[in-house]
Amino acid sequence: MNNNVLDCRGLTVRFGGVLALNALDLEVGRGEILGLIGPNGSGKTTLFNVVSGVYRSDGGSIQFDGEAVTRLSPQALCRRGLARTFQRSRLCLSLSVFDNVVLGAYRRINSGVVHNMFRRRAFADELKLYVEKCGELLAIFNPQLTTRLFDPAISLGMIDRRRVEICRALIGQPKLLLLDEPSAGMTQDETSQLMRELIAVRRQLGSLTIVIIEHEMGVIEQVTDRCVVLNYGRKICEGRFAEVATDPVVREAYLGRAYTKSPVGPA
Amino acid sequence: MTSAQRAAPWPAIIAAFVFAGMLAAVAAIDNQRLVIALLCVFAVVWMAAMRLGVLARVERSAGQYPHALRGAILLAALAAVALLHEDNFGLLMIATVLLYATCCIGLTIQLGYAGLSNFGAAGFVGTGAYAAAVFNWLPWLPDPLVLVGAGLITVIVGSLLLLPVLRTRGHYAALTTLAFGIMFGVFVDATPVLGGPQGLKLAGITLLGWDFSNDIRVANFVISFYANYVLLALAIFALAIFIASRLDRSWLGIWLDSVRLDETASAVFGVNIGWWKILAFTAGNFLAGLAGATYAQMMGFIAPNNFTLADSLMLVSAVILGGIGNRWGALPATAILVLLPEKLQFIQEYRLLLFAIVVVVILMASPAGLVPRRIRRLEPGVVA
Amino acid sequence: MDIVAQHLLNGLMQGTVYGLVAMGFTLFFGVMNIIKFSHGDVLTLGAFGALVAAGLLESAGLGAWPQILAMFAAAVAVTAISGTEIARFFVLPLRHSPTLNILLLTMMLGTIIRECLRLFFPNGGNPQRFPALLPPGGISFGRVFVRYDGIILLAVGIALIAFVQWVITRTRFGLAVRAVAEDEETARTMGMNFTRVVRLTFALGSGTAGVAGVMYGLYYSEINYAMGVLLAVIGFSAAIVGGLGNMWGAIIGGYLFAGLQTIAVAIAPAASEYKTFFAFLVVIMVITWRPTGLLAERRSERV
Numbered sequence: 001m002n003n004n005v006l007d008c009r010g011l012t013v014r015f016g017g018v019l020a021l022n023a024l025d026l027e028v029g030r031g032e033i034l035g036l037i038g039p040n041g042s043g044k045t046t047l048f049n050v051v052s053g054v055y056r057s058d059g060g061s062i063q064f065d066g067e068a069v070t071r072l073s074p075q076a077l078c079r080r081g082l083a084r085t086f087q088r089s090r091l092c093l094s095l096s097v098f099d100n101v102v103l104g105a106y107r108r109i110n111s112g113v114v115h116n117m118f119r120r121r122a123f124a125d126e127l128k129l130y131v132e133k134c135g136e137l138l139a140i141f142n143p144q145l146t147t148r149l150f151d152p153a154i155s156l157g158m159i160d161r162r163r164v165e166i167c168r169a170l171i172g173q174p175k176l177l178l179l180d181e182p183s184a185g186m187t188q189d190e191t192s193q194l195m196r197e198l199i200a201v202r203r204q205l206g207s208l209t210i211v212i213i214e215h216e217m218g219v220i221e222q223v224t225d226r227c228v229v230l231n232y233g234r235k236i237c238e239g240r241f242a243e244v245a246t247d248p249v250v251r252e253a254y255l256g257r258a259y260t261k262s263p264v265g266p267a
Numbered sequence: 268m269t270s271a272q273r274a275a276p277w278p279a280i281i282a283a284f285v286f287a288g289m290l291a292a293v294a295a296i297d298n299q300r301l302v303i304a305l306l307c308v309f310a311v312v313w314m315a316a317m318r319l320g321v322l323a324r325v326e327r328s329a330g331q332y333p334h335a336l337r338g339a340i341l342l343a344a345l346a347a348v349a350l351l352h353e354d355n356f357g358l359l360m361i362a363t364v365l366l367y368a369t370c371c372i373g374l375t376i377q378l379g380y381a382g383l384s385n386f387g388a389a390g391f392v393g394t395g396a397y398a399a400a401v402f403n404w405l406p407w408l409p410d411p412l413v414l415v416g417a418g419l420i421t422v423i424v425g426s427l428l429l430l431p432v433l434r435t436r437g438h439y440a441a442l443t444t445l446a447f448g449i450m451f452g453v454f455v456d457a458t459p460v461l462g463g464p465q466g467l468k469l470a471g472i473t474l475l476g477w478d479f480s481n482d483i484r485v486a487n488f489v490i491s492f493y494a495n496y497v498l499l500a501l502a503i504f505a506l507a508i509f510i511a512s513r514l515d516r517s518w519l520g521i522w523l524d525s526v527r528l529d530e531t532a533s534a535v536f537g538v539n540i541g542w543w544k545i546l547a548f549t550a551g552n553f554l555a556g557l558a559g560a561t562y563a564q565m566m567g568f569i570a571p572n573n574f575t576l577a578d579s580l581m582l583v584s585a586v587i588l589g590g591i592g593n594r595w596g597a598l599p600a601t602a603i604l605v606l607l608p609e610k611l612q613f614i615q616e617y618r619l620l621l622f623a624i625v626v627v628v629i630l631m632a633s634p635a636g637l638v639p640r641r642i643r644r645l646e647p648g649v650v651a
Numbered sequence: 652m653d654i655v656a657q658h659l660l661n662g663l664m665q666g667t668v669y670g671l672v673a674m675g676f677t678l679f680f681g682v683m684n685i686i687k688f689s690h691g692d693v694l695t696l697g698a699f700g701a702l703v704a705a706g707l708l709e710s711a712g713l714g715a716w717p718q719i720l721a722m723f724a725a726a727v728a729v730t731a732i733s734g735t736e737i738a739r740f741f742v743l744p745l746r747h748s749p750t751l752n753i754l755l756l757t758m759m760l761g762t763i764i765r766e767c768l769r770l771f772f773p774n775g776g777n778p779q780r781f782p783a784l785l786p787p788g789g790i791s792f793g794r795v796f797v798r799y800d801g802i803i804l805l806a807v808g809i810a811l812i813a814f815v816q817w818v819i820t821r822t823r824f825g826l827a828v829r830a831v832a833e834d835e836e837t838a839r840t841m842g843m844n845f846t847r848v849v850r851l852t853f854a855l856g857s858g859t860a861g862v863a864g865v866m867y868g869l870y871y872s873e874i875n876y877a878m879g880v881l882l883a884v885i886g887f888s889a890a891i892v893g894g895l896g897n898m899w900g901a902i903i904g905g906y907l908f909a910g911l912q913t914i915a916v917a918i919a920p921a922a923s924e925y926k927t928f929f930a931f932l933v934v935i936m937v938i939t940w941r942p943t944g945l946l947a948e949r950r951s952e953r954v
Binding site: 052053054073074075078079083084086090092094095096098099102103104106107109110111113116117118123124126127128131150152168172 | 510513514517518519521522524525528529531532533534535536537538539546642643644645646647
């Protein structure tokens, strides 16, 4: 049995004349936390978008848990156990926290018209169940959120909104979680706290594979098992963070040739 | 639930009676100056209620005691009918307001819940009306079937537009229903078999053997036969509220909202966007057709110029003015839009102009409408 | 064959009017991402203004050509000013509102203009006779009769289309319009006076409609207070079918709509009242096939 949750081969994405992903090969092993790093515009979010079905690939193949899923719709991928967050926060701000989180459980909830409109007692039971689930999940990140379950999402601060987005991705019990810059806009302390919460959640939820896009190297170092570095849509390096951080090709990608004439010691 | 949030049933009950009373009063009084004075009083009362947080209390109460609210509305309606028992025109107008509000609720489901723009609503109402008129040629068809059948025909006609509605967004989507509204008007005007510009006549309703052209007699009390239509319209309005509220206060409401607010995020979490848009579009069209058919049979006569672009715009305006997404807001909004021009005869000529000015003012001052939609609180124990 | 040619000329005339209206819609959308539905009623306002101007000049004893010039001048002035002021007071402040609000707002503004014309213009509720100022008669090509005024108006219309195209594609102002249409913020950062560009764009688009209104009046010899409604819906449809923001799209859309109406009338003369029905039906089908219009660029949202 294939031990990779995600397997991308020769993945190519073009935007007009721009090659966002250039025949990319990428594997994500079951249960690992993979860091995805690279300079701006190197194709990290594009990769997430293609894998989650939001963009169509122009070439190559994607296998999810051994099954070919290239060109499937976002809904089909969600059904197979994929969940993600977005680089730019995508919460429905005029809806309550609960409404936002429970969206992540869409595939598990009974959306039959008759059930929802007429079988009110069954609906009430299901509602109670999910209110509890939401509360438990949010409590791992911030216990205060459980009292604000029915407040509008817009009344939450930035970090809490991030937490809500992550909970939205987690409540459906996905196999693979794609996190796109979860710590953007946060201070160092807030970021460390979020990462601790994330690790705690993963411990609770059992086997969950995570891919994190980050610019904050401290996060990558602290949390990931392995890293992949992209540049101009290609993979230029992979390995443990310590190895990747000192790789001259990686330094050149970030700092340019002028600064990589002589290798600098470990940070 | 904290004690601060646990409300009493009284605010909702009182509000129902007060509103019914206001409606009946405006419908009954003929003297224009008195009507204007009354309206000023109501406006002041309304604004005071908003300031003092009374409306919030009423909404909380209504949310927690739906059965009390329904009972109160029924009793209040019956009281209003009894009050207006001789006033044919007043009863007719109340029935019209209720049917109009039903169309607005259908539009709320499409627009306020699912985010589908519909600038041809009058075309759907008209489809229901003309369907009823055509069914009129089959006198053996019982009226309940006529009404439901008209709703279904409207759904079928609407389903022809599903493909463009689902594939387009924004302004391009607006064109689809806008064009349909115009097409409907042109079609019925040009087709002689549908009466052309002259329109069609219909017989009144007979439900379960009771002919609606009979006055209601209770002991020695005689109530004009239009009360039959008021009660039917009330039942249809109640059905509309039922559909809208069950949709909204369930998982479906959340899915509809998320489709409206963010299609990409919804898709990523598995939401079948097309299916929910179809549901909302269909439900709204059914209500429009049902209301249109009832209206047609009540009036006894329909013509193409009952269902013009201006009427579509009036419906959309009522939905926006009542607070977009607020299903109860349709009622006061339509009450104002329907009753005022009728009651204030001197503004009849200027009604469209005044109406347009009011809409412009409100859109500029309060874009979310007069009564904004409350956030959904699906707290366990509060589910109706 | 002669009937076909007759229809063809009628269609060309209609198409030019629709195209001019559609150009306005697309210009406004391009520069501000909004649809200004009062455009049709502004056109009507201009036509009524032209009527007044002609009347004044006629009582002053001036001949046909001064009257015609005055009509066009008055219409352009009235539409340019009213279009710009509507933009300034109602549309600019609300341009970040939801689509629906702006559509409804501008539709209502149009209604206000229309009702004011109906209520306050002398005998406004009835069709107004437009003076027949262009040379009457025409030339016969075999059995096809081509009106002189038709030729003149067609020439004027096409010249105007060409002029607007030239302004947009070959002048600095046009460049500014296109820059603002592409990206408001960047254009502002580059030093363009956003408000001024917007105002001038509205003046250009509305003025174009003014000419269209006078053309319509001169060709059909009458105008009425409600003529703007259907023209606006058709112009809007034409702009959408062509692809909002694309000038050529608007022009093609206009001629397409007129062409559809012409085909309907030519094929089934007995059922000519259905021509608009048929044309809209095809429009809906085109939109279903190409949800962003025939010529529009596909815009993608940054996810």
